[in-house]
């Protein structure tokens with residue numbers, strides 16, 4: 106009997122219980138919209154990011170990468186349009202002063218909803234139930250910070266203003282601002298991509314749904330530079346390749362992924378076409394990632410704001426043009442959440458209920474768990490330690506468990522997604538074979554140590 110509807114609370118509880126993900130600043134009561142990865146979560150996250158890196162950067166000949174600073178010259182955000190437009194519609198309840206995203210409270214409106222449109226819907230405040238709304242205000246989601254020896258309450262207002270900069274809300278601008286450096290040092294043939302993995306920060310009005318909407322997240326982005334007439338085929342190719350990546354490398358079921366052609370009024374200010382890949386998360390369908398055609402918007406803005414030439418010279422044809430850009434962008438946390446949703450299952454083995462995380466082998470925090478059948482038999486422990494060492498040398502992430510009885514160990518490893526448990530018993534001492542128990546089927550087979 107397999108549970109088909111995964112409950113968000115079950116996944117949140119498993120993540121905390123088994124050391125995958127904890128609330129940020131947990132010991133002080135938490136910090137909304139922030140999450141910490143624990144010992145197992147950090148391995149999962151690293152494996153996932155490494156799998157992305159291998160697929161999109163190492164295995165391709167048209168891809169380069171950068172690792173840019175998080176704090177950038179504030180001109181970056183003026184030029185990119187983020188200072189002016191990276192905002193959500195904020196509405197405040199006149200009765201309880203709760204603050205909300207207007208487009209998330211009212212039906213059928215988007216981020217450019219007006220006060221009149223919102224009030225016409227007569228929505229009640231989710232906190233106090235009253236309907237006494239103030240006007241909609243634009244709330245810029247970038248986190249402000251001050252750079253240099255300046256205090257926010259310094260009397261020199263000009264100095265304070267000059268010191269303001271932001272934590273980057275997308276990794277993309279660290280790529281665009283390095284486009285010229287990459288072209289001048291690597292001389293890539295167009296089309297080519299520049300990839301980056303890293304933190305991005307957004308002061309979300311209402312962070313929610315576990316790690317789906319965070320104030321601090323990690324993004325994996327590619328800016329793919331093409332000839333102005335080459336964007337459509339690049340868009341289609343990248344989309345297909347991403348679908349392959351999500352199913353083959355991340356183990357996501359394709360029937361849970363849905364393509365959404367984003368209408369013009371819902372697209373980001375820089376995009377002429379966006380396709381979102383939505384995923385059926387436990388609490389409903391949500392954006393997992395997006396592919397956007399950013400035209401030459403960013404490079405032209407940088408050229409204007411910096412006075413530098415962003416043109417590309419085609420070595421073969423001699424043509425000179427400012428490249429256009431197709432951008433696939435995905436959040437690490439949303440991808441982890443999709444992977445966990447797909448992997449989480451509850452079923453029965455020999456009449457006993459269990460929770461099992463059917464993670465793809467390349468993402469499972471541990472490839473193997475090694476244990477002696479009995480921990481009070483030194484000869485079994487010694488042999489098991491040898492096998493443990495052998496597998497560690499060969500596979501890296503291997504865990505040791507000699508706690509409780511063997512059944513409890515299996516349950517624990519099922520919950521953290523370990524594909525195989527290796528048990529050393531008295532027969533091992535005789536014939537150098539071990540029991541290998543499979544996570545998904547719970548079947549056991551005898552295998553020679555040398556064949557592991």
Ligand code: GAP
Pocket residue numbers: 274275276277307309316317318319320321322324326392393394395432434435436437438439
């Ligand atoms: N450079 C383009 C860009 O940043 P976006 O649609 O705003 O576009 C891209 O973000 C992806 O980053 C999203 O599809 C999502 O996976 C992830 N993301 C964005 N905001 C997030 C948040 N607050 N928490 C978690 N992930 C987020």
